Amino acid sequence: MAAPAAAPATALSPSRAGGPAPALVTRGLTKRFRSGQVAVDGLDLVVPAGSVFGFLGPNGSGKTTTIRMVLGLVAATSGSAELLGVAVPAAAATVLRRVGALIEGPAFHPYLSGRANLERLDAADALADPRTTRQRVGRALERVGLTAAAGKRYRAYSLGMRQRLGLAAALLHPRELLVLDEPTNGLDPQGTREVRALVRDLAAEGATVFLSSHLLSEVEQVCSHVAILRSGRLVAQGSLAELGAAGERRLRVETSEPGRAADVLASLGCRGVERFGDGAGAVLDGVTPEHACAALVTAGVPVRGLVVRRPSLEDTFVSLTGEGFDVDQ
Amino acid sequence: MSTSSIAEAEAGSAPVRPARGRGRRPALGRLLRSELGLVFRRRRNLVLLAVLALVPVLIGTAVELSSSAPNAGEGPPFIERVAGNGLFLALVSLVAVLPLFLPLAVGVVSGDAVAGEANLGTLRYLLVVPVRRGRLLAVKYGALLAFCLAAALVVAGAGLAAGLALFGGGEVTLLSGATIPMSSALLRTLAIALYVGVSMAGLAAVGLFVSTLTEVPVAAMATTIALSVVSQVLDSIPQLAWLHPWLFSHYWLAFGDLLRSPVPTHDLALGLLTQAAYVAVFSALAWSRFSTSDVSS
Numbered sequence: 113m114a115a116p117a118a119a120p121a122t123a124l125s126p127s128r129a130g131g132p133a134p135a136l137v138t139r140g141l142t143k144r145f146r147s148g149q150v151a152v153d154g155l156d157l158v159v160p161a162g163s164v165f166g167f168l169g170p171n172g173s174g175k176t177t178t179i180r181m182v183l184g185l186v187a188a189t190s191g192s193a194e195l196l197g198v199a200v201p202a203a204a205a206t207v208l209r210r211v212g213a214l215i216e217g218p219a220f221h222p223y224l225s226g227r228a229n230l231e232r233l234d235a236a237d238a239l240a241d242p243r244t245t246r247q248r249v250g251r252a253l254e255r256v257g258l259t260a261a262a263g264k265r266y267r268a269y270s271l272g273m274r275q276r277l278g279l280a281a282a283l284l285h286p287r288e289l290l291v292l293d294e295p296t297n298g299l300d301p302q303g304t305r306e307v308r309a310l311v312r313d314l315a316a317e318g319a320t321v322f323l324s325s326h327l328l329s330e331v332e333q334v335c336s337h338v339a340i341l342r343s344g345r346l347v348a349q350g351s352l353a354e355l356g357a358a359g360e361r362r363l364r365v366e367t368s369e370p371g372r373a374a375d376v377l378a379s380l381g382c383r384g385v386e387r388f389g390d391g392a393g394a395v396l397d398g399v400t401p402e403h404a405c406a407a408l409v410t411a412g413v414p415v416r417g418l419v420v421r422r423p424s425l426e427d428t429f430v431s432l433t434g435e436g437f438d439v440d441q
Numbered sequence: 442m443s444t445s446s447i448a449e450a451e452a453g454s455a456p457v458r459p460a461r462g463r464g465r466r467p468a469l470g471r472l473l474r475s476e477l478g479l480v481f482r483r484r485r486n487l488v489l490l491a492v493l494a495l496v497p498v499l500i501g502t503a504v505e506l507s508s509s510a511p512n513a514g515e516g517p518p519f520i521e522r523v524a525g526n527g528l529f530l531a532l533v534s535l536v537a538v539l540p541l542f543l544p545l546a547v548g549v550v551s552g553d554a555v556a557g558e559a560n561l562g563t564l565r566y567l568l569v570v571p572v573r574r575g576r577l578l579a580v581k582y583g584a585l586l587a588f589c590l591a592a593a594l595v596v597a598g599a600g601l602a603a604g605l606a607l608f609g610g611g612e613v614t615l616l617s618g619a620t621i622p623m624s625s626a627l628l629r630t631l632a633i634a635l636y637v638g639v640s641m642a643g644l645a646a647v648g649l650f651v652s653t654l655t656e657v658p659v660a661a662m663a664t665t666i667a668l669s670v671v672s673q674v675l676d677s678i679p680q681l682a683w684l685h686p687w688l689f690s691h692y693w694l695a696f697g698d699l700l701r702s703p704v705p706t707h708d709l710a711l712g713l714l715t716q717a718a719y720v721a722v723f724s725a726l727a728w729s730r731f732s733t734s735d736v737s738s
Contacts, residue, residue: 177737183569185736208571215569219562223483235475236570236577242471281566 132161133197135289135320136182140191143177143344151177153344154191159322159337163351164315166331167324168429169341175324176216178341179293183213196288209239212287214295218278222267226258226277229266233281240285252280257306271298279310290314291322296330308334332425340429348428355428360384363404366391366417376411380404396420472572476584480550486588489546490595496542497534497600501607504530526611527604528623531630532700534600535593535637539693543592544669547641550588551648552662554581555731559656559738574732578649582724585645593638597630617701633696640696640712643689643719644669650727656738686711689719 136159143152152174159165169175180186182193184204193200198207220229230249234240240248253262256276261269269277275298282290292311296304311321311334325331331338332352339349348355363382365373373392378385380403382394396404401420408415480486504523519536522529555578558564567577604610613626621629648665655661672690675681685691692712698705 180565180735180737184571185565185568187733187735205571205573208569211569213566213569215565217562219566221479221561221563224479232475232479233566233570235471236567236572238472238572238576 133194135159135161135163135165135196136322137194138178138182138191139193141178141181141188141193142190143174143181143186144189151344152181155341155344155346157339157346157349159320161320162315162318163337164311164321164323164335166335166338166352167322167341168328168331168338168425169324169326171326173341174344175326175341176293177344179213179215179291179322179324183208183211183215183291185215209237210288211291212282212284212289213291213293214278214282215291215293217294217297218274218281220266220274220277223265225263225265226269226273226280227253227262229277230281230284234284237284248284249280252283255283255310256280272300272303275299276303279307286317287319289320289322291324293324294326295323296325296327304330328425328429338425352425355425360423361396362393362421362423363396363399363401364391364393364417364419364421365404365408365413365415366419367408367413367415369413372411373408373413373415376408376413377404380407391417472576472580473583476580477587480584480588481591486546486550489549490592493538493542493546493592493596494599496538496596497530497603500533500537501527501530501600501603505607523604524608526613527606527608528601528610528613528626528630530604530608531597531600532633534596535633535696536694538596539637540673541670543596543637543641544644544690545666546592547585547589547644548648548666548669549662551585551645552652552660552665553658554585554649555652555727556655556658556661557652559736560658562738564738565736568736575728578653578724578728578731582646582649582727585649586642589641589645590635590638593634593641597634597637601627601630615700615702616697619702621702629699633699636696636699636709636712637693639716640693643716643723646720646723646727647689650723650730653727653731653734686715689715691715 136157138155138157141152141155141157142150144150155174155178157178167175167178177186181188182195182200184201187201195204195207196210200207220226221232224232227249230252231245234245234249235242250259250262253259256279258273258276258280261273266274266277275295279292279295282292295311296307299307308330311323315321315336323331323335335352337349337351338355340347362384363377365377367373367390370387370390370392374385374387374394377392377394380399381397382399382404383397384393384395386393401418405415405418408418500520501523504520519529519532523533555564558567568574610623612620612622614620644665647668648661651664651668652658652661669690672688676685676688676691692708692715695708695712698709
């Protein structure tokens with residue numbers, strides 16, 4: 113179980129070892145809507161500074177409500193949150209400037225051009241320097257590949273272009289934390305790759321990226337840390353390595369004598385031994401793959417191939433929740 | 442909240458570049474300009490203003506085409522004097538747009554103020570820029586006030602232009618009997634237009650409040666316009682005389698006093714006071730609602 117990685121008592125003291133404060137911390141964050149529905153239930157998140165943090169959960173699991181609470185849009189029923197070491201929503205007005213956000217899809221004025229929409233957001237920023245607006249807007253548009261369409265009305269943008277404009281808004285000036293809610297929604301495969309590259313660039317520049325998604329594969333490719341949300345509760349959180357280690361590693365032997373291979377694996381004390389037409393498999397439980405390989409060869413099993421498979425995030429998810437990754441009620 | 446306090450709070454964060462405008466230009470100005478651009482460049486609002494400008498043209502054309510000028514007491518006040526002096530077309534037009542067209546335009550724009558942004562989803566992005574909710578509300582209301590004044594000035598301006606073109610100008614005989622030169626009559630017309638514009642301030646505040654209650658702009662617009670109609674209906678029921686001074690529409694037509702000499706200020710002052718009271722109450726309500734509401738659109 114990976115949850116201990118988030119043990120609040122130790123992980124929450126920001127000055128520990130003089131390291132930077134976590135980019136985001138929540139303690140018992142809860143949102144109960146007036147309808148009585150609990151959207152987020154006692155969430156304890158710790159997003160380390162500099163991480164690319166995947167915030168995973170099926171549609172309707174409370175990801176967006178969490179993001180809205182953290183950004184001060186929705187008031188928490190109970191619990192607290194800290195953004196970049198500052199309590200929110202109390203100090204949201206000062207700290208949010210250091211945070212770029214894409215929240216539940218892009219939203220802009222349809223009758224304004226992409227450029228005019230970004231200029232409007234920049235005008236709303238009390239601390240932005242109006243003399244650099246054009247330059248910063250231009251750079252943000254360029255970064256998401258929208259320069260050519262900058263003068264077009266937002267109404268005429270495709271879904272992918274809208275998503276890009278939303279990203280550009282989050283990049284109007286350098287940010288310490290980027291909160292990106294489903295950033296690849298509506299993008300074609302090429303656009304998805306570009307966003308992934310952008311996320312890596314931002315992380316390389318030192319920003320923390322908080323990436324919410326319902327696509328496990330997307331998160332697995334770019335994230336260093338992951339939290340999994342299900343029905344408003346945290347199921348697991350930790351670094352990708354920790355979560356991977358939490359699942360079982362399986363050994364798969366390819367051989368012409370599956371029966372004998374299975375016997376050898378069983379004699380080594382492996383659990384979950386299986387036989388296939390072209391090989392055998394088992395859970396590597398305290399047995400190293402090197403040891404298993406040597407034992408197989410010693411026993412005269414003709415080994416054609418040997419694969420150790422770490423569980424994918426999806427396997428981990430399923431093993432943690434016992435369920436598939438579907439829409440929550 | 443002062444700009445300097447933010448700058449101090451953020452001084453420690455390297456990537457943030459605080460603005461160092463010449464002489465610390467208030468940051469409110471930039472957002473207000475952006476908001477004014479949004480209100481006055483939006484095609485729908487321009488159509489509303491164009492319709493308002495059309496009213497004097499229609500009335501003027503009707504008067505010009507009719508063979509016999511209406512007798513005193515027929516039609517809207519002042520209309521019998523339009524043919525004699527084009528200046529009066531501005532006044533007739535203001536009287537004509539006051540019951541419906543002007544409140545309609547104000548209702549549409551004010552109902553849209555917050556609900557429109559909530560509906561588009563742009564509200565959440567403005568708030569995380571970040572913009573303080575009180576500041577956003579103040580800017581929204583400032584732009585609404587500008588729209589109210591602009592709408593009244595458009596009607597008066599179009600009325601003057603059409604009136605002078607169709608009927609010419611000249612000295613004006615005031616309601617109190619004295620005759621004043623054209624130039625002071627123009628000043629009085631401007632004052633009347635400003636009074637009418639300010640008379641919409643209360644309705645705009647009501648609209649802003651209604652706009653914070655919903656994410657459906659059309660609902661906020663309809664409610665605001667309906668409230669203006671209700672106010673005028675109540676104002677026309679003699680049995681409710683005790684209520685009349687409290688209605689935001691009660692002193693709308695008090696601008697006629699500006700056509701007397703000396704100007705009786707009693708009703709005009711009460712009219713301005715009523716608007717101020719409505720603005721105070723409804724912007725407070727809007728603030729209390731908006732500052733605590735969940736933005737989930």
